[in-house]
Every structure is written in C-alpha cells, then in structure tokens.
Amino acid sequence: MARPARKGPPDLARRIKSAPPAPARPASRGLPSREQLIAFIAEQGGKVGKREIARAFHISGADRVELKRALHELQEAGVVDRRGKKLGRAGHLPSVVLADVTGRDDDGELIAQPAEWDEDEHGAAPRILVIVPSRGRQPGLTPGVGDRILVRAEPTEDPEPGDPSHQGRVIKILSKQSARVLGVFRALPDGSGRLVPVTKREAGKELTIPADATDGARDGDLIAADIVKQGRYGLPSARVREKLGSITSEKAVSLIAIHAHAIPHVFSRDALAEAEAATAATLKGREDWRTLPLVTIDPVDAKDHDDAVHAEPDLAPDNLGGHVVTVAIADVASYVRPGSALDREALDRGNSVYFPDRVVPMLPERISNDLCSLKEAENRPALAVRMVFSKDGRKLRHSFHRVMMKSAAKLAYAQAQAAIDGAPDDATGPLLEPVLKPLWDAYAALKTARDARGPLDLDLPERKLVLKPDGSVDRVIVPTRLDAHRLIEEFMIQANVAAAETLEAKRTPLVYRVHDAPSIEKLEALRELLATLDLEIAKSGNLRPAHFNRILERVAGSDNASLVNEVVLRTQAQAEYASENYGHFGLNLRRYAHFTSPIRRYADLIVHRALIRALDLGADGLPDGATPQSLGEIGARISAAERRAMAAERETVDRLIAHFLADQVGASFSGRIAGVTRSGLFVKLDDTGADGFVPIGSLGKDYFVHDEGARSLTGSATGESFRLGDQVRVKLVEAAPVAGALRFEMLSDGRQEKPVGRGKRGLRRASAAAGASKSRGRSPTSRAAGPKKPGKGKGRRS
Structure with missing residues (x-):
C-alpha cells in the first residue's frame, strides 16, 4: 500500500552537503573520497557491499577497517542505505518497482509512487515519471490514475527541483482501478439512500444517493459507488455502480475486505x-x-x-x-x-x-x-x-x-x-x-x-475467533x-x-524469503524507549536477534513484558520476497526460501520449479527464460499480494470484533495502551484483542504533551501520564461494525504507579508526577482520528 508523501525529504545533493565532514585520511592509503564512494554505490543500483567496493578500489589490509568506518559514516549521515549486506543510494529504488499511479504533473504526464515504501526509514516516497512503451499506447494497456503497475525504474538525470527523481518504464498493468467508494447502502423512505463507508478512515463520512441513482440497491447491500457531486456544503452525492452482495449474509464481513482490497476471488x-x-x-x-x-x-x-x-x-x-x-x-x-x-x-x-x-x-x-x-x-x-x-x-x-x-x-x-x-x-x-x-x-x-x-x-x-453458524x-x-x-x-x-x-x-535463480535488519532510525527510537525502563541495547557493531532476546528475557513475566515485545516487533523490518539474497534477520539465517506451502504461496511454487530444473527432476521446472530480473518482478508482485492479504485479514477481524461488541456500548473493559499519537491513544482490550481509539480531547481539561521518544501523553499541569504498554480501563462509547472502528473513553487516570527509568525522560516524568494536582482538564484542541491468519501453526509469515 502506498504511503502518503510527506514534506522535507532531502535529495541526494542536499544529503551529501548536509552530511558531517569526514576526518581527513592519509592520501597514501589510497582510500576513495566520499564523493567517489557515493557515486560508485549509486551507479551499482544497490547491488554492492563492502567486499565489492574494496575490490573495485583495490583496498586491502588495514585499509578495510577505514573503509568500513567511512561507509558507516555515510549510512549514519543518511547518504546511503543498507539492505542486508548491500549498500545503495539513500532513497534508491530497486530496478523493478511495484507502483501506484497517483496523479499527473503540470504537463499531464502520469506520476507514480512505490506501492511499498517505509517513510520512517527512507523518508518520503520518491515520485516516478511513468513512461509508457509505444506498444502500450492502445486502449486497455495504457495506465491511468489509480492503477497499480510494474515498472522498470531508473534515476532521472539531473532532475529540476520538484521534478520526479525517477522514471519508470511500464512492464505490466496489474490492476486498473477507477475511483470508487465502497460502502453499505441504507435505504430512506423517499426511495433515496445513504452510503455508509466501510473503511475506518472514512467512518462517519456518509454519502447521499438520489432515488434515480440507486440501481435497485436494497437496504443492507454492499455497493460500489461513484461520487458525482461534491460541493462545499452538504453531503457528497454518489451513484451506485455495482451491487456486491448483502451485508446480512454469513460471509458479508470478509466480502467487504475482498472488494475493498480488490482480492481476486472468482477463478477464470x-x-x-x-x-x-x-x-x-x-x-x-x-x-x-x-x-x-x-x-x-x-x-x-x-x-x-x-x-x-x-x-x-x-x-x-x-x-x-x-x-x-x-x-x-x-x-x-x-x-x-x-x-x-x-x-x-x-x-x-x-x-x-x-x-x-x-x-x-x-x-x-x-x-x-x-x-x-x-x-x-x-x-x-x-x-x-x-x-x-x-x-x-x-x-x-x-x-x-x-x-x-x-x-x-x-x-x-x-x-x-x-x-x-x-x-x-x-x-x-x-x-x-x-x-x-x-x-x-x-x-x-x-x-x-x-x-x-x-x-x-x-x-x-495470537488470538483466534470462534464463529457461530x-x-x-x-x-x-x-x-x-x-x-x-x-x-x-x-x-x-x-x-x-x-x-x-x-x-x-546449483546457481539456479530463485525467489528468496528475506528479512532485513532494523533500520538505524528504528533502533534509535527503541533505545530511547528502553532507556526509560532502565534497559539498553547495543549501540553499534553487528546487531543480532540475540541482542533483542536478552532484552525480552529481562522483562519476561514483568508488567513491561507486553510493551517491550510489542515495540521490539515494531522495530523489525518487514519480510518480503526478492531474487537478491540479504538473509533473514528474524530467523538468524544467511539464506532462506519458502518451499513448504506451494498450495497457498506462489513463492513456494517458484522454488519447487527451480529445484526441478536444477536437479533435472522433470520437464515442468523453471522455464529457461527465468532470470533473477524476471523473478525480481515476481517477488515484487507477490510481496504486495501478501501485504494486501494481511491488511484484508486484519480488517476483517476488526469488523467481526466490532460487530461482537456493538451491543456492549457503555460497558467497561481492561486493556493496554497499544499506540500513542498526538491525536490520542490506541487501546487493545485484554479479552478480545480488539483495538479502539481514545481521542486526546476526552482525556480531560489538561493540555497533554506528546513525547514521541517515551511513547507517552503527559498532562502539563497535572502530570498525568498515559504511556505505551500501560494497563488501563476504558468504556466503549461507540462501535462502527461496518468500518471495524471502536471508540473508547478512558476510565483510568494517569497517576497509577509506572516504572520510572533513570534517564532524563524518566526523571522528567517523575518530577511531573510529584507535582501533579488532583484536578483533571481537557486538551485545548480535540483532533478526530480513527483507530488503527488463522492459518496453520507452520504458516506464520516468517
């Protein structure tokens, strides 16, 4: 899923200019300059590591230590990124990219952004100028806004400020999606109706559907509609384009996710x-x-x-x-x-x-x-x-x-x-x-x-839902x-x-299952949080899963166990499929490929065919035309399909739980704070694992300050503090089953005993708590925000 762009990503030239200068090194050692290193890494398209750089610049002996230090400085400065043992230009795209067409530029050319991009790790997603091959300029093959495409990307030479940093030649259009709104139709007495959106983001933003635009939809139908009018006042108007099924059917909830994520579900x-x-x-x-x-x-x-x-x-x-x-x-x-x-x-x-x-x-x-x-x-x-x-x-x-x-x-x-x-x-x-x-x-x-x-x-x-007939x-x-x-x-x-x-x-191309090490930025955020709990993790060197495990062992059985396990999970990169191997960090394995579930994963089928070809086990192996490049394209597609499936599965569970709790509005529940934002708190209930949102405006009259490093909201006058991992009690005040959204009201105060670290944040929090008064207040601003497999035991997505 494409991430929204955010302002302020420095381009390469600005990164180089703003990077701290490196200490002067003796010219006699023959080490390349910073500019030479950056240029070489950029030219190689993210496919070189320290060994290849040393070979290219004839670096040996003690100079290898200096090279390692120089590369570490460039990484710390944000000039280059590490992907396993390989280095690439910061913000660099792989040669084959799965992208979403997001709009057009001033000249009418299509602009896309990568479908998978970690802004927290790499900054804002790069913009890609879409190049359509001449053979593709015919009806049905030219992409449009909203389409998902596979492109062969390369950096734009000397782009002007504001221009796309990359251009991508279309390899294939994977899905053509015109703008639409998915929701449940609610009939009105006059023959018209309302569309109730099915996503948390759009929860509460209903659309009106005139009587002559309902296309025979009945109350409770899941529909896809086109927005036909959106004025400054009143509800937007829409027209029913397709009736997808009834929300009252047994499998309606998963039907919503299937259509919302465009998951193919009818075989040809x-x-x-x-x-x-x-x-x-x-x-x-x-x-x-x-x-x-x-x-x-x-x-x-x-x-x-x-x-x-x-x-x-x-x-x-x-x-x-x-x-x-x-x-x-x-x-x-x-x-x-x-x-x-x-x-x-x-x-x-x-x-x-x-x-x-x-x-x-x-x-x-x-x-x-x-x-x-x-x-x-x-x-x-x-x-x-x-x-x-x-x-x-x-x-x-x-x-x-x-x-x-x-x-x-x-x-x-x-x-x-x-x-x-x-x-x-x-x-x-x-x-x-x-x-x-x-x-x-x-x-x-x-x-x-x-x-x-x-x-x-x-x-x-992992929780499992047991369903009724x-x-x-x-x-x-x-x-x-x-x-x-x-x-x-x-x-x-x-x-x-x-x-x-x-x-x-056998030197046979394959699709690896790869999992990169955590990024420097995420590790720094983790260290900052652990410091408030009097815990620390290694600051440098070859970080391994064992470093995390030692932290987890220290908190096992304590009140902070759930919190630490959760933040360690969030620190990890996401596993994916790729034709290039950079190991599996989580499993601590140098090479890993999915082989064991070809009935339900396409990656495993590719590996089976590769083994058949490599070991001469039959004529139905990997075709001769299969190359690391073509398998890289497949890896990008199935990685996106996996993320699509995970999102659909998660949203379906949210909707089912919201239905389950809808008749318990007003009841109180125990849970833990699972997320802290400037807008409020996400709380995960202990019994059901349901996630709900507590708006900051409902916490009281105090002005609550968001401390990103400590993952907390703290009242500036009272010292009340709500922190990631805190055990709390909340009241359910609203449930939106169709969207899978829950809204809570905080019943616990922020003055319960909490572990206070010896670091600066811990001392600040202790000082604030000591001077807290009994009064509670309301934040001067109230920002609206919405809340955030079953499979086989062996089917966990490692």
Missing part, C-alpha cells in the same frame, strides 16, 4: 477448466516412497494438507545419536505448469487469503483440496527433502527427491501432542512408538541447534502453543533452508 473459466481436466500423477519419473510412514500434522479444521513429516534415528556409525528427518511437500508443479491459466491465476492472487469465515484459495479446490492435498492413505506426488542431523541438531547433509507417497495418518496438533503426553487415541496409539516418538526425539535435537542459533523470540499470543463471533480464544506446533515449524524452516542452499549451489 480457463483456470477452472484446467483444474477439472487434470489427472492424478503417476509413478513415472518418481521414487516410490509409499511405504514410508509420513504423517500430516495440521489444525483440526484444515482442508488441505501440503506437508508431511517423518523422522528416524540415523544408523550410520559416524553419526551415532543423529536423526534423519524427511519433509515431503505436495508437488503442485506437476499440475500447475508455467504460463498456464492456473499459473496466471495463482500469480495474480500471490497467496491464499485466510479469513475467520472463509478462505480465498490461490488454486481451485480441485487442485488444492484434492489432487495436491496429502490425504491419508491415498497416493500423492510430492517433492521431498531428506535431511541428516547430528545429535546436537546440526544439519550434516540433505538431498531432494521427486516421489510418490502415501500419508500414514492425518493428525491434528492437539491430537499428536496428547499422544506424546500420555493420552493416545485409536489413531495415534499404533503410531506412538514407530512414528511420533522419533519425530519428537529429532525435534529435541533440532531445538538445541535452534536455541544456539538464537532467532528472534517474541512472545505475542451465522458467521458472527461466538468467542475469542488464545490457542495453546504446543510442542507439536514448534516441531512442524522447525522442520519446515530446515526444509526451506535446504532448498535455498541447493539452489545457490
């Missing part, structure tokens, strides 16, 4: 025809593994099973106490061929989308729930990896195989865990000794290695996190690593 005729025509795979070209007792372990309500596991002791004399772990994954590549209708549909969707009340699958059910699902006691094609681990969990070797398998059992997480814990049932009893215990023994070894590796270990419980919320639960979940998750991670290692060794 060609894709469905291909799926129905598909026939079961045969043994030809496959190893016969049907006697190996692989089992699937999934949520109890899972409809597709894309992975199966097996483990046994390694009997090799040189690996006593070791384990052989096998992970078999549904062979989707044998049914979904490159360039087919099914393939085009899967790429367009990018991934399956999991709502509480439905799933929008990436592939038709004939493929996902039937031919590719690893059903119990049925022959199924799979791509399997056999991994050998030492007794301390180190992977010694691995190999990939294209096989035919037959699942020995379909197990649920709780069912498998119960068997291990001493309560087997009829299904797990016979499997306990030969299948389940070897799995848990292997996991114990892998856990030892995982603990030594030290991935980021956040403690953030009518699609409304029955209750909200926090499922217990079992070793069965952790076992499958760790086995999948190891399989993903093996896939990336194999493809790198």
Whole structure:
C-alpha cells in the first residue's frame, strides 16, 4: 500500500552537503573520497557491499577497517542505505518497482509512487515519471490514475527541483482501478439512500444517493459507488455502480475486505477448466516412497494438507545419536505448469487469503483440496527433502527427491501432542512408538541447534475467533502453543533452508524469503524507549536477534513484558520476497526460501520449479527464460499480494470484533495502551484483542504533551501520564461494525504507579508526577482520528 508523501525529504545533493565532514585520511592509503564512494554505490543500483567496493578500489589490509568506518559514516549521515549486506543510494529504488499511479504533473504526464515504501526509514516516497512503451499506447494497456503497475525504474538525470527523481518504464498493468467508494447502502423512505463507508478512515463520512441513482440497491447491500457531486456544503452525492452482495449474509464481513482490497476471488473459466481436466500423477519419473510412514500434522479444521513429516534415528556409525528427518511437500508443479491459466491465476492472487469465515484459495479446490492435498492413505506426488542431523541438531547433509507417497495418518496438533503426553487415541496409539516418538526425539535435537542459533523470540499470543453458524463471533480464544506446533515449524524452516542452499549451489535463480535488519532510525527510537525502563541495547557493531532476546528475557513475566515485545516487533523490518539474497534477520539465517506451502504461496511454487530444473527432476521446472530480473518482478508482485492479504485479514477481524461488541456500548473493559499519537491513544482490550481509539480531547481539561521518544501523553499541569504498554480501563462509547472502528473513553487516570527509568525522560516524568494536582482538564484542541491468519501453526509469515 502506498504511503502518503510527506514534506522535507532531502535529495541526494542536499544529503551529501548536509552530511558531517569526514576526518581527513592519509592520501597514501589510497582510500576513495566520499564523493567517489557515493557515486560508485549509486551507479551499482544497490547491488554492492563492502567486499565489492574494496575490490573495485583495490583496498586491502588495514585499509578495510577505514573503509568500513567511512561507509558507516555515510549510512549514519543518511547518504546511503543498507539492505542486508548491500549498500545503495539513500532513497534508491530497486530496478523493478511495484507502483501506484497517483496523479499527473503540470504537463499531464502520469506520476507514480512505490506501492511499498517505509517513510520512517527512507523518508518520503520518491515520485516516478511513468513512461509508457509505444506498444502500450492502445486502449486497455495504457495506465491511468489509480492503477497499480510494474515498472522498470531508473534515476532521472539531473532532475529540476520538484521534478520526479525517477522514471519508470511500464512492464505490466496489474490492476486498473477507477475511483470508487465502497460502502453499505441504507435505504430512506423517499426511495433515496445513504452510503455508509466501510473503511475506518472514512467512518462517519456518509454519502447521499438520489432515488434515480440507486440501481435497485436494497437496504443492507454492499455497493460500489461513484461520487458525482461534491460541493462545499452538504453531503457528497454518489451513484451506485455495482451491487456486491448483502451485508446480512454469513460471509458479508470478509466480502467487504475482498472488494475493498480488490482480492481476486472468482477463478477464470480457463483456470477452472484446467483444474477439472487434470489427472492424478503417476509413478513415472518418481521414487516410490509409499511405504514410508509420513504423517500430516495440521489444525483440526484444515482442508488441505501440503506437508508431511517423518523422522528416524540415523544408523550410520559416524553419526551415532543423529536423526534423519524427511519433509515431503505436495508437488503442485506437476499440475500447475508455467504460463498456464492456473499459473496466471495463482500469480495474480500471490497467496491464499485466510479469513475467520472463509478462505480465498490461490488454486481451485480441485487442485488444492484434492489432487495436491496429502490425504491419508491415498497416493500423492510430492517433492521431498531428506535431511541428516547430528545429535546436537546440526544439519550434516540433505538431498531432494521427486516421489510418490502415501500419508500414514492425518493428525491434528492437539491430537499428536496428547499422544506424546500420555493420552493416545485409536489413531495415534499404533503410531506412538514407530512414528511420533522419533519425530519428537529429532525435534529435541533440532531445538538445541535452534536455541544456539538464537532467532528472534517474541512472545505475542495470537488470538483466534470462534464463529457461530451465522458467521458472527461466538468467542475469542488464545490457542495453546504446543510442542507439536514448534516441531512442524522447525522442520519446515530446515526444509526451506535446504532448498535455498541447493539452489545457490546449483546457481539456479530463485525467489528468496528475506528479512532485513532494523533500520538505524528504528533502533534509535527503541533505545530511547528502553532507556526509560532502565534497559539498553547495543549501540553499534553487528546487531543480532540475540541482542533483542536478552532484552525480552529481562522483562519476561514483568508488567513491561507486553510493551517491550510489542515495540521490539515494531522495530523489525518487514519480510518480503526478492531474487537478491540479504538473509533473514528474524530467523538468524544467511539464506532462506519458502518451499513448504506451494498450495497457498506462489513463492513456494517458484522454488519447487527451480529445484526441478536444477536437479533435472522433470520437464515442468523453471522455464529457461527465468532470470533473477524476471523473478525480481515476481517477488515484487507477490510481496504486495501478501501485504494486501494481511491488511484484508486484519480488517476483517476488526469488523467481526466490532460487530461482537456493538451491543456492549457503555460497558467497561481492561486493556493496554497499544499506540500513542498526538491525536490520542490506541487501546487493545485484554479479552478480545480488539483495538479502539481514545481521542486526546476526552482525556480531560489538561493540555497533554506528546513525547514521541517515551511513547507517552503527559498532562502539563497535572502530570498525568498515559504511556505505551500501560494497563488501563476504558468504556466503549461507540462501535462502527461496518468500518471495524471502536471508540473508547478512558476510565483510568494517569497517576497509577509506572516504572520510572533513570534517564532524563524518566526523571522528567517523575518530577511531573510529584507535582501533579488532583484536578483533571481537557486538551485545548480535540483532533478526530480513527483507530488503527488463522492459518496453520507452520504458516506464520516468517
């Protein structure tokens, strides 16, 4: 989703000019000047690191230390950005960009901005002048305002002030979206109606629809409308363009998100025809593994099973106490061929989308729930990896195989865990000794290695909505996190690593799952907050997840545990798909690729095809024309699709919870402050996890000052302070179910005991609290603002 532009981003020349001068270095060392370094990094388009720079400028020995220091200074000054081990010009765009057309310039040329851009880390999003190839200047292929496009971007040479910093040649138009408003139609007695918007941002901003513009819409219909008149006074007028369904239906809430985010949810005729025509795979070209007792372990309500596991002791004399772990994954590549209708549909969707009340699958059910699902006691094609681990969990070797398998059992997480814990049932009893215990023994070894590796270990419980038959919320639960979940998750991670290692060794292009280290700006904000809690994190050096884990361990079980886990999460970059590898920071892995869920993630299908090609396992592998550049384009598309799915899933949960709480207006709830802004506080309720907003104007008559570093609002007269992570009690005063918005009133005062750090902010807050009076007041200004998968345990988006 494109971020709004903000003023004040310095261009490159201003960054260089404003950067602090570097200390003079001896010319005899032959180090490049700052200008030479910046120019070289910019020319390479973000594809060089310290090693490549040292090679280009013939830097060796002790000079490498000076080079590292010089690059660190440029990064601190904001002149260059780091992406994993690679450096690029600050604000630099990759060569292939997913962008949204946002408007036109004074000459009528289209202007776009990157669809994914972190303003907090890189400043305002760069503007891109859209260049349409001559072949594209025909109806239906020329982009317009509101369209999402894929462009090949390059910096503009010597742009004039105010001109776009980049130009982008259109590769493909991904979606054409004319301006529209999505909402619920409310009929009025005179035949006209009102449109109630479905987004939090537009909550309360109704539109009027004349009687002759309703297109037969009925009360409660979800509609798309065009704004036809917007004067200075009165409500804007709109015309119904499309009726999308009834808000009273069981799956209406997810329907809103599907249309609001333009998620493809109806398969094309060609894709469905291909799926129905598909026939079961045969043994030809496959190893016969049907006697190996692989089992699937999934949520109890899972409809597709894309992975199966097996483990046994390694009997090799040189690996006593070791384990052989096998992970078999549904062979989707044998049914979904490159360039087919099914393939085009899967790429367009990018991934399956999991709502509480439905799933929008990436592939038709004939493929996902039937031919590719690893059903119990049925022959199924799979791509399997056999991994050998030492007794301390180190992977010694691995190999990939294209096989035919037959699942020995379909197990649920709780069912498998119960068997291990001493309560087997009829299904797990016979499997306990030969299948389940070897799995848990292997996991114990892998856990030892995982603990030594030290991935980021956040403690953030995931809530699950339990729905009634009518699609409304029955209750909200926090499922217990079992070793069965952790076992499958760790086995999948190891399989993903093996896939990336194999493809790198074979020099075959692939789509990596990458996760960058936190930006300097976010780390500084985190340090500032931790200082108020008498906690600190390393200021420099090679920051690793272990540094965060030590902080998390210190606060475990304390009142600040929830706060610290939340802010550490917010400090992290967002994982994405890319053809360039810069590692996975959160998992603390040098190379990582998604391989284990091709039924529901297109990235995994790409990796399967790459393995088939690299290991000569069939004719349905990655096409010869696949290059890092073309896979980079795919990575950009599916990363955007993933973000789209996450937003749609989150908004659907918000709407369902708002419906659930709508009849409890006036009730009080306990919760924690989950966000602090100049406009007010976001509060997350303890029982349901629902998010609501407390406007600053409702806090009292005092003037509340926003301290961004301490994440707090503090009354200037009373010293009352509301801070991120505080436990509070609020009253629900308004619920907007259609928009998923809740508004609260604060019942707690800001004088409860809070941990006060020894830093300057902590002392200021303590001083203010000591002089606080009992009077409460109202802020002189009141600004309106709105509040901010279920899947498989192994399906967390790492």
